[in-house]
Amino acid sequence: MSHPQATPAARDSASLVLLRDGSNGLEVLLLRRHDDSSVLGGVHVFPGGKLDAADCAPDTLALLDQDPATLQQRLGQPDLAPERAAGLFLAALREAHEEAGLLLATGATPAALEQLAAARLDGTPLTEAMQSLSLRWQVSAIQPWSRWVTPDHPAAGPRFDTRFFLAALPTDQQACHDGYEATEAVWLTPLQALQRHHAHEIALVPPQLMSLVQLLRHADVASALAEARERVPPLVQPERHDSSDERVLCYPGDPLHSVRERALRGPTRLRWLPRRFEPIGGFDAWFD
Secondary structure, three states: OOOOOOOOOOEEEEOOOOOOOOOOOOEEEEEOOOOOOOOOOOOOOOOEOOOOOHOOOEEEEEOOOOHHHHHHHHHHOOOOHHHHHHHHHHHHHHHHHHHHHOOOOOOOOOHHHHHHHHHHOOOHHHHHHHHHHHEEHHHHHHEEEEEEEEOOOOOOOOEEEEEEEEOOOOOOOOOOOOOOEEEEEEEEEEEHHHHHHOOOOOOOOOHHHHHHHHHOOOOOHHHHHHHHOOOOEEEEEOOEOOOOOOOEOOOOOOOOOOOOOOOOOOOOEEEOOOEEEEOOOOHHHOOO
């Protein structure tokens, strides 16, 4: 007798939406995941990944420029242990360093960055290398932005409970892909990214697509960070509603979603087409 397939638990993860002011306005960093990646291969994403046990370790948290209790409060999740909340901030910064070569840390001079890179090539653990160079993770520089939980569905595959943060590109640093997890690093305005997705030039998934829609209204980095500081990060738990000929993801505020209050601007329903998501109303629906 067959048994219902168990839904996998969502794993804690973090992602950093890096911003800069470009000639055409606000720009966002997107990394193209390696085609051979088992998760989102070939898709353009923000730097990010799973929370590691080491992210919550005392020696790692000692390198943060804010204490765990403060970070728990900033994250807006009082039910989460302070050390785990702090670890999520750290995970976002660590992943940006590992995947995009960026280091948001006090004391991150060009010389210190070179020394850190050399230590890492020699196999020195990141925390140990930062301790030796008196570097402290600058968690104060990133702002909680949103929380996305992969749909609770047996066919969803790996599930993640991802906290997204916003940050400005550090002064005098350049983003670069690592060549392992990511094969391209590109800066685009939110509108350019949505247009390239629509033209099949890049592939984006809902958390990235909907985050770009939220950023459309902002002319510069300061405006986006100000919004993040002023609101509690919305919780977004998409719900699948499949029919015989279409797979649809619904978001809070949609008539089919169990949460009636909107969490995001833009469309409340996306449909899955071959290797892409798009609003029911086509490209113009991104701006509803």
